Amino acid sequence: MQPKDLAAVHLIEQEVMETFWSEKQIRSECEYAEGVQLVAEAEGKVCGYVFFRWCGPESELLRIGVAPGKRKIGIGGALVDKGLMLLAKENVEQCWLEVRASNESAQQFYQGKGFLRRGVRPKYYRNPAEAAVLMITKVIKEPGGGL
Template identity: 40%
Template sequence: MAALRSLARADLKAILAIQQASPEAAQWSAEAWESFVRSTESAADEDLRAGYCAWVAERDGKVAGFLAGLFSGVEMEILNLAVSPGERRAGVASRLLEGALAAARSSGGERAFLEVRASNAEAIAFYERNGFLPAGRRKDYYATPVEDALVFAHALAADD
């Protein structure tokens, strides 16, 4: 099973490599990731505060995947989730998602949201298997290539 921990600055090279190998994932620049990491550095692993949050999954001492999110009030938005091609279908994405949702729930979160490319059938099926339901569509949300985003939502019940 993959071990979860908070994203650290030292993970950026691995994160960028995973992202580059995952064209279906949101493609953030190195500068955007640097800024993101700066904004997460003050949060403790067990205390999800309002603001940006991110985790990495490690297998055999290597970063196998990552999840970046934003927690605000009672809502978490999953901003970016990707797994190294060699680690896919090994439970890494599920572990990341479960960890993020558990952190949101334990911090008073009631709902989680995300956007996914309308053409990304594999991701849509993954999110639906994990309790996310369709909640809307954003026309031309993605720029490269231009594509609609499907919005999914997940209620974070205490016994979920």
């Protein structure tokens, strides 16, 4: 992700997230040294993004978004795979994420990438209030290995 991508990422963020980050928050995340920030492009335009952070052997998938017209064609999966491969180079061993309990399609997507359900965080989300499903995967050279 480059500074020139911020506006496009922010636009996608607004389109796909119930509670979206500001462009300032996105810029700040891009400056985070222990992070992986990636974009996907199609036809010369940013069509997806992902943000990971790591600390020691653990990481977290913070955000992922794909433009509505570019969903279901592998962009999100490619972003997750590339991010996990880059984390492996940093000696990260596992990756966590939270997803809304009602977002079954996202949970299925993450399961397809090797993430397994490890618990629930009650009242984690606001607007609307909802539990988060906590998921984890091993970070290995070839993503999708599970834990």
